[in-house]
Amino acid sequence: MHVLNKNILSQIITARPAESHKGSYGRVLTVGGNTQFGGAIIMATSAIIHSGAGLSTCATSLDNLTALHTIVPEAMFIPFDSEYKLIDAISSADIILVGPGLGVDENAIRILQTILQHAIPQQQLIIDGSAITIIADHHEFFPLLKKLHPIFTPHQMEWQRLSGLKISEQDDIKNTLYQQQLQATVVLKKNHTTIYHRDGSISQLAIGGPYMATGGMGDTLAGIIAGFLAQFKLKNYEYVVDAAVYAHSAIADEISKEKYVVLPTDIIADIQVFMKRWVAPHNK
Numbered sequence: 001m002h003v004l005n006k007n008i009l010s011q012i013i014t015a016r017p018a019e020s021h022k023g024s025y026g027r028v029l030t031v032g033g034n035t036q037f038g039g040a041i042i043m044a045t046s047a048i049i050h051s052g053a054g055l056s057t058c059a060t061s062l063d064n065l066t067a068l069h070t071i072v073p074e075a076m077f078i079p080f081d082s083e084y085k086l087i088d089a090i091s092s093a094d095i096i097l098v099g100p101g102l103g104v105d106e107n108a109i110r111i112l113q114t115i116l117q118h119a120i121p122q123q124q125l126i127i128d129g130s131a132i133t134i135i136a137d138h139h140e141f142f143p144l145l146k147k148l149h150p151i152f153t154p155h156q157m158e159w160q161r162l163s164g165l166k167i168s169e170q171d172d173i174k175n176t177l178y179q180q181q182l183q184a185t186v187v188l189k190k191n192h193t194t195i196y197h198r199d200g201s202i203s204q205l206a207i208g209g210p211y212m213a214t215g216g217m218g219d220t221l222a223g224i225i226a227g228f229l230a231q232f233k234l235k236n237y238e239y240v241v242d243a244a245v246y247a248h249s250a251i252a253d254e255i256s257k258e259k260y261v262v263l264p265t266d267i268i269a270d271i272q273v274f275m276k277r278w279v280a281p282h283n284k
């Protein structure tokens with residue numbers, strides 16, 4: 001197991017070539033945010049944009065449109081219950097993040113099914129929050145999922161639902177066994193988050209802390225992972241996931257020196273400055 005350290009940041013965060021444009025930094029589609037949980041998909045989308053993705057479209061409830069455009073006018077919008085618009089948006093995305101605040105009702109299940117049917121293996125699919133809870137109850141989605149090699153970002157309770165492993169039973173051996181069956185990357189969120197990669201390697205955080213325990217913190221992490229994957233297009237995308245997970249908690253640690261609790265929106269506000277600081281010196 002590899003304990004992540006700050007070196008991962010300057011390995012991944014590189015200076016931008018002058019001859020580039022928004023299309024060079026990835027198109028991301030976020031899907032989630034029902035009437036109850038609109039904040040989740042707005043935080044995820046905002047984290048994606050602040051971490052540098054070129055173009056982001058948010059498929060969410062129409063109820064969230066005004067809030068989305070007020071908080072992050074850089075984001076485009078489609079209503080998540082328009083199936084043909086969703087299919088169109090899926091086809092033009094490089095990265096798809098589904099689940100923050102999606103809910104688990106019939107509408108949410110149909111939306112997730114549309115994504116699993118229309119996404120292709122060349123796209124990177126990140127599955128978070130409610131989408132993990134739905135999949136735990138819908139094993140008929142597994143054949144579709146295996147072809148897509150997604151990145152799951154469960155907290156321990158979501159991992160319990162998906163893997164069947166009680167939180168007290170979750171250890172590296174059992175977690176790896178189930179993760180390998182899924183043919184997916186698993187970012188298991190907890191104190192000292194552990195990342196199970198498809199090649200069998202395991203990375204772990206030794207940073208982060210309880211000042212991060214506010215709703216929306218995982219939605220923000222999923223957004224940073226999507227934002228990093230959108231622009232840092234390495235063949236070994238494992239390192240990009242590691243860097244995103246590390247950056248999220250490193251920003252929180254810095255803020256926690258001054259603040260008792262760190263809010264997800266505090267992290268989002270600091271991402272750009274943090275990334276600038278860690279651009280590899282030889283690339284500046």
Ligand SMILES: NC(=O)C1=CN([C@@H]2O[C@H](COP(=O)(O)OP(=O)(O)OC[C@H]3O[C@@H](n4cnc5c(N)ncnc54)[C@H](O)[C@@H]3O)[C@@H](O)[C@H]2O)[C@@H](O)CC1
Nearest residue numbers: 037038039040099100101102129130155156157190215216
């Ligand atoms: N502002 C918003 O709109 C928010 C929406 N959210 C969305 O709400 C939906 C439900 O997600 P929730 O996670 O709240 O609910 P869940 O029912 O999936 O899980 C939450 C419960 O799991 C338990 N748990 C055990 N170990 C845990 C761990 N390591 N980390 C976190 N929880 C652990 C806790 O008791 C917690 O109450 C998701 O789609 C999520 O994205 C949440 O992100 C909260 C904020």
Ligand SMILES: Nc1ncnc2c1ncn2[C@@H]1O[C@H](COP(=O)(O)OP(=O)(O)O)[C@@H](O)[C@H]1O
Nearest residue numbers: 155189190191208209210213215216217218219
């Ligand atoms: N005590 C803690 N120590 C370290 N990290 C924590 C702690 N509590 C929460 N976090 C981090 O906060 C995030 C919570 O994710 P999640 O439960 O999915 O949040 P939400 O769904 O509300 O957005 C994870 O990245 C997790 O590692």
Ligand SMILES: [Mg+2]
Nearest residue numbers: 129155218219
């Ligand atoms: Mg979550």
